[in-house]
Amino acid sequence: MSVINEIDVRALQDSADTLRAKPGLARATFTVGGSWQGGYRITTQTGALAQDGSRDETRVAKFEMSSDEPRAALGTDTAPTPAEYILHALAGCYTVTTTTHAALLGIELKAIRLDLEADIDMRGFLGIDPSVRPGLQQIRVRVDLDAPGTTREQLEELIALVQKRSAIRDTLANPVDVVTTLA
Structure with missing residues (x-):
């Protein structure tokens, strides 16, 4: 099995072959949901990933992201x-x-x-x-x-x-x- 750049090339090629045979699997929907934290701050969490109509709930709130603005732009520079x-x-x-x-x-x-x-x-x-x-x-x-x-x-x-x-x-x-x- 050939691994280049820590990528299993055979698995990559097999995945491409699967997507050619089943194009519906190639269509995915990513989701996030977020809540305002005051000022310019928001915190979001990953949501379900949908692929060919099936939802993968294991990604719900698995990762959290925050954003803000720098103080020069009137934010609090927390993210x-x-x-x-x-x-x-x-x-x-x-x-x-x-x-x-x-x-x-x-x-x-x-x-x-x-x-x-x-x-x-x-x-x-x-x-x-x-x-x-x-x-x-x-x-x-x-x-x-x-x-x-x-x-x-x-x-x-x-x-x-x-x-x-x-x-x-x-x-x-x-x-x-x-x-x-x-x-």
Whole structure:
């Protein structure tokens, strides 16, 4: 059995074969629920994961996340900001996508280093200038891969796959239907 980057390549290929045969298993729904903690603070917990209509309740409240704003933005600086969670989500997805596709390409990684930055113009968020969008203006990701015996061209091919296949990058780079309802 071949293990590359701590990924069981045979199991990965078997999973892909299963999803080809049963596409319903490929569709999943992630959930979180949260409660306001005052000021800019919220605490959320993971909820059930649904896959092909079946709910996995073992993830309910298994993990907890909190967010806040720095003091400079009138928060209490007790947790990462929502923007930092976006960067973390992208870094996490890039890591999953990089290790997965490196393993499938036979590239052994010794290390991955990601440095991410995001720019925002608060005039959009505060409604000061309606021509400024309230969201992040640009996200920059610097990827440093240590893959002995791998050419620059192979690493560039891998990063191109990461940009093409990362679910979180795709979510950030393309419009997503976000439906908000008042309970």
